[in-house]
Amino acid sequence: MRLARTEAGLCGILGEALVPLQAALDAAAGEGAAVLPTDMVALLDDEAAMTACARALAFTARPENAALRRPIAGLLAPLVPGKILGVGRNYGAHAAEVGGPKLEAPRIFLKPSSSVCGPGTLVHIPPSVTKPDWEVELAVVIGREASGVMESQALDHVAGYTVLNDVSAREFQFDQPLPMTSFAKGLDGFCPIGPWIVTADEFGEPWQVGLECRLNGEVVQEGNTRDLIFSVAALIAYLSRFLVLRTGDVIATGTPSGSGHFRKPPRYLGSGDRMALSVEGIGVLDHGIA
Numbered sequence: 001m002r003l004a005r006t007e008a009g010l011c012g013i014l015g016e017a018l019v020p021l022q023a024a025l026d027a028a029a030g031e032g033a034a035v036l037p038t039d040m041v042a043l044l045d046d047e048a049a050m051t052a053c054a055r056a057l058a059f060t061a062r063p064e065n066a067a068l069r070r071p072i073a074g075l076l077a078p079l080v081p082g083k084i085l086g087v088g089r090n091y092g093a094h095a096a097e098v099g100g101p102k103l104e105a106p107r108i109f110l111k112p113s114s115s116v117c118g119p120g121t122l123v124h125i126p127p128s129v130t131k132p133d134w135e136v137e138l139a140v141v142i143g144r145e146a147s148g149v150m151e152s153q154a155l156d157h158v159a160g161y162t163v164l165n166d167v168s169a170r171e172f173q174f175d176q177p178l179p180m181t182s183f184a185k186g187l188d189g190f191c192p193i194g195p196w197i198v199t200a201d202e203f204g205e206p207w208q209v210g211l212e213c214r215l216n217g218e219v220v221q222e223g224n225t226r227d228l229i230f231s232v233a234a235l236i237a238y239l240s241r242f243l244v245l246r247t248g249d250v251i252a253t254g255t256p257s258g259s260g261h262f263r264k265p266p267r268y269l270g271s272g273d274r275m276a277l278s279v280e281g282i283g284v285l286d287h288g289i290a
Contacts, residue, residue, distance in 0.1 A: 001054055003160070004196035005040055005118075006074045012057045013196050017069035019060045021053050024068050028059035040079040040197075041248030044143050044159045050199075077118035077193045078162055079141065081250040084111040084191060085239060086166060088181065090254025091227045097262045106230045106238055109181040111166070111252070115191035122290040123167060123189045125269065131170035132269040132289075135255035136213035136221050136277040138206060139164035140232055141197055146245040154236035157245065160197040161206065163285040164252050165213075165277050167191065170261045170268075192277075192287045193250070203281050206232045210280040211256055216273055223256020 002013035012019040026033045034052050037043045043050065060068045088107035089095040095103070117123065125132045143159025172184035185191075206225055213221035230238070235251055245251075260267040273289040 001050075001057060001199045001202060002196045003040065003043070003053070003078060003199065004194075005076045005078050007076065008074070009038060010036065010040060010043060012053060012060075013072065014057060014061055014069060016072065018072045019057060019069055021056055024056035024060045025052055027065065027068060028056050041082070044079075044141070045247040075119045075195050077116050078195070078197045079193075079248055079250075080113050080116055081141075082113070082246055082248050084113070084115070084250045084252060085109075086111055086185060086252040087230065087235060087254045090229050091223055091256045092229060093223065093227055093257035094255055094259075095229065097257045103229065106235055108239070109185060111182070111191050112186050114188055115186050117189045117192050117287070119192070119194035119285055120287060121189070121192065122288045123192060124290045125271070126187065129169045129171070129187070130268070131175075131261065131266070133168045133170050133260045134213060134215065134220070134269060134275060134277075135166035135168060135259050136211050136223075136279070137164045137166050137252045137255050138209060138211060138225060138232075138279050139193060140206075140236070140251040140253060142236075142245045142249040142251070143200070143247055145247065146236055146240040149237055149240045151233045151237040154233040154240075155200070155205075157236060158200045158232070159247070160199040161203050161279070161282060162193055162197050163195070163277050163279045163282055164250070165192040165275065165285065165287070166252055166255060167269075168259075168261075174261070192285060194285045195283050198282050212278045213258070214276040215269075217276075220260070220267075221256050221258035223258075225253075227256065228254065
């Protein structure tokens with residue numbers, strides 16, 4: 001399934017159409033329809049509700065029920081995570097362009113939920129930030145609590161995947177006596193997420209998945225998850241050794257080479273820029289820069 005969120009409530013995505021989930025379930029089940037959670041995290045945490053959503057979307061996919069479908073518009077970030085755990089230098093090519101010693105364990109930072117925004121939004125760069133940068137990432141959405149899990153079982157705890165832009169104020173990472181990575185990546189609006197969540201059963205294994213970032217139509221990043229240093233399963237197993245991963249938590253798995261700070265000369269985001277970030281099997285996250 002593809003699960004999205006709008007001001008009007010939780011929705012599914014069928015091809016090029018948006019389906020209000022509660023309305024579709026009411027039409028499919030009549031007076032006996034279940035009442036779905038109105039929050040995405042609560043939905044992901046409710047196995048019966050997820051099953052009901054799948055049935056509602058299957059019902060809406062029938063040609064005779066096309067009236068239940070709507071144009072895709074007004075998407076919000078598909079969820080507001082409890083916590084967002086980022087991973088630095090996790091693609092081989094990106095680690096090479098950044099330089100430094102080989103990482104023996106994942107390099108973790110945090111982005112607050114206040115940094116989250118959705119598709120189509122304008123990310124406002126504070127006037128005092130001079131080095132705003134982009135990073136396309138595959139984001140993992142946790143579906144089942146994970147604590148001390150083995151790598152071989154880690155993917156059983158994934159609800160789905162989405163696209164994330166890890167916007168970063170590079171001066172706080174690289175121009176300070178001590179790096180302030182979480183602050184650099186945690187400013188308001190610095191975590192666009194979307195356009196929707198693709199559930200793990202539809203997405204499949206995250207082993208060889210292409211990523212791309214376009215800035216004003218120009219391809220500035222291309223990569224593939226086969227270049228990950230620490231796989232999705234390895235990241236979940238590692239993180240769950242130190243903290244509990246809960247339903248709705250998000251892991252931003254790292255970015256390929258090509259972000260602006262490491263170009264020669266460096267290139268940064270500016271007002272009026274448009275971004276299109278895509279992950280194979282998910283879709284495109286579009287947003288602007290103000």
